[in-house]
Amino acid sequence: MEHSNLSDKDKFKTYLKTTGIIDTLTKVISDLYTSNERPKDIQDFLKQHFGGLVGVDIEKLTSENKRLKEENATLRKKVKDLEAGATSTEEVKDDNKEETDKKEEDKKEEETQEKKDE
Numbered sequence: 001m002e003h004s005n006l007s008d009k010d011k012f013k014t015y016l017k018t019t020g021i022i023d024t025l026t027k028v029i030s031d032l033y034t035s036n037e038r039p040k041d042i043q044d045f046l047k048q049h050f051g052g053l054v055g056v057d058i059e060k061l062t063s064e065n066k067r068l069k070e071e072n073a074t075l076r077k078k079v080k081d082l083e084a085g086a087t088s089t090e091e092v093k094d095d096n097k098e099e100t101d102k103k104e105e106d107k108k109e110e111e112t113q114e115k116k117d118e
Helices: 002-019 021-034 042-049 058-083 089-117
Strands: none
16 A cells, blocks of 8 residues: 555656646745745735736626626627618617616626625
8 A cells, every 4th residue: 555655656746847846836935035025925926926816806807707798799699680680770779778777787786796895
């Protein structure tokens, strides 16, 4: 049992070496050691050195992305309808009103979410 466990450790070490993780970790730790000032937030320091995003609200970006995709779909439908000859003023006005209402609802939801996040 111990031999298998040792073999797994050796395989994992080889994996870390071949992917360059050991070199990257060594560089980041070395940068941390040689810096004159210690970072207040070590996690942000690590994220910056590993290319992560710092101070980004993923939920907000996801919500905005969803809203923009829906708006894009609505606009594509309008273009398709207009190209197909559905240029009736009433149809366009109805579509605009629905879109405006949807945008207002989305904006209120975002403001509510921002207030919750604060």
